[in-house]
Amino acid sequence: MRAKILLVEDDASLIELVTYNLEKEGFDVVRTGDGEEALTLAEEEKPDLVILDWMIANLSGIEVCRRLRRAPATANLPIVMLTARGDEADRIRGLETGADDYMTKPFSPRELIARIRAVLRRLRPALQGGQLEFAGIAMDTTAHRVTRDGRTVQLGPTEFRLLRHFLEHPGRVFSREQLLDAVWGRDVYVEQRTVDVHIRRLRKAVNAGPGGEELPDLIRTVRSAGYSLDATAEAQAA
């Protein structure tokens, strides 16, 4: 699922150590050592989790934590704080402020990874249950939310069901008729070409990049057969 992590830390050697280990484990890492910048990044980068050192420049960790909790967009963002060993008062204040977990320095990389996974498992069950995923497209069926590479994608009801059906059977090719049965229902009569139109709408929504440019198309057209969700769909363009 490629979770993104925001690392707020100003000790260069620690940054390096942590970043190396996180990336090795398949996380995307965004870094800053500045409290103000951390707030900005938390909104813009939409990380799945924040690792927050208590001792950072510009704003204290606890203040960053408090503000993250206050902003609607980040109120539920999992926060793991880093404190010096034995600094119990900070830990308690941190947990009371809304941090979800903490680590005492020094810590081992293995433990760090284990805790991050534990926190994500707890707080982002969305990244698991009711969760469908394929090649950068993630769908949370209970929250009715779809993202492509982390960015939210707006879909109409039919497009949603259509994509859901593809995600539930990745790689498989469906004829228009099959799609009508599965997505529209067996008893609805509509033109088969209607499927084409919805495929188009779905593509348009899902392949829209941040700046207005196109992302690789993940829906493959199989001439005279139908459509399928396919990671190598881009190949057709070449």
Add this chain to the structure above:
Amino acid sequence: MRAKILLVEDDASLIELVTYNLEKEGFDVVRTGDGEEALTLAEEEKPDLVILDWMIANLSGIEVCRRLRRAPATANLPIVMLTARGDEADRIRGLETGADDYMTKPFSPRELIARIRAVLRRLRPALQGGQLEFAGIAMDTTAHRVTRDGRTVQLGPTEFRLLRHFLEHPGRVFSREQLLDAVWGRDVYVEQRTVDVHIRRLRKAVNAGPGGEELPDLIRTVRSAGYSLDATAEAQAA
């Protein structure tokens, strides 16, 4: 609501210390020092959280943890484990096995309470000493009071129950039918559109800013599906 805690521990003095502090904080405590018995109690007593010592008789803590996770009835039960200081291997195995948090012995009572509250706040939002919270909205269910960013919000009884239901399942989309069942009751017949009207009243009340201007809407409309409480609901406007 009084949360019930199952304490699995065989050191008598620790039992006494922990029990005393938990009860002082308003928790109900059930105790055992035996691994097998712990599993039985976890099912029968339906505790809200388990404190699990790694070194106990009859079954190792890790084995108890594994089995709790495997049984459907207890798969989501929050587990806090207790380990000896510096026993890092155990901690990691514990978190990987599915424990939600850990404490290293010795620990202070204050820290214990803070961590338990943190875990319960995360995993059992419904319990929370009557406190529910999400993205700036705070509800005290016992005092029947709601605030948005600190300012008190006036709600009618139905709006209150509606908001409460959303706060108990943040992010999840509910159909009008589900909301009628959950908020109005299974046996009451009212028009589904009634939900819309109450959603409107709730939005109006909750999104009212100090000067009469509008705050970001936290209730997301999911067309043809229902409504959900959603921190990123604002994104829909864009």
Add this chain to the structure above:
DNA sequence: CGCTTTGGTGACACTTATGTGACGCGGTCG
């Protein structure tokens, strides 16, 4: 190549879902 078939696309008229203000009813409280 030129023809035929199949898929892509933008426009649009139409259907459906949701937002919203108003109203009347029943209950409560002073």
Add this chain to the structure above:
DNA sequence: CGACCGCGTCACATAAGTGTCACCAAAGCG
């Protein structure tokens, strides 16, 4: 008993999504 309050409905306004069509582009095919 009368003012007030919360509630469920309704009617109408607005917004969003849908199915078709006509026309264009690309892909087979002999």
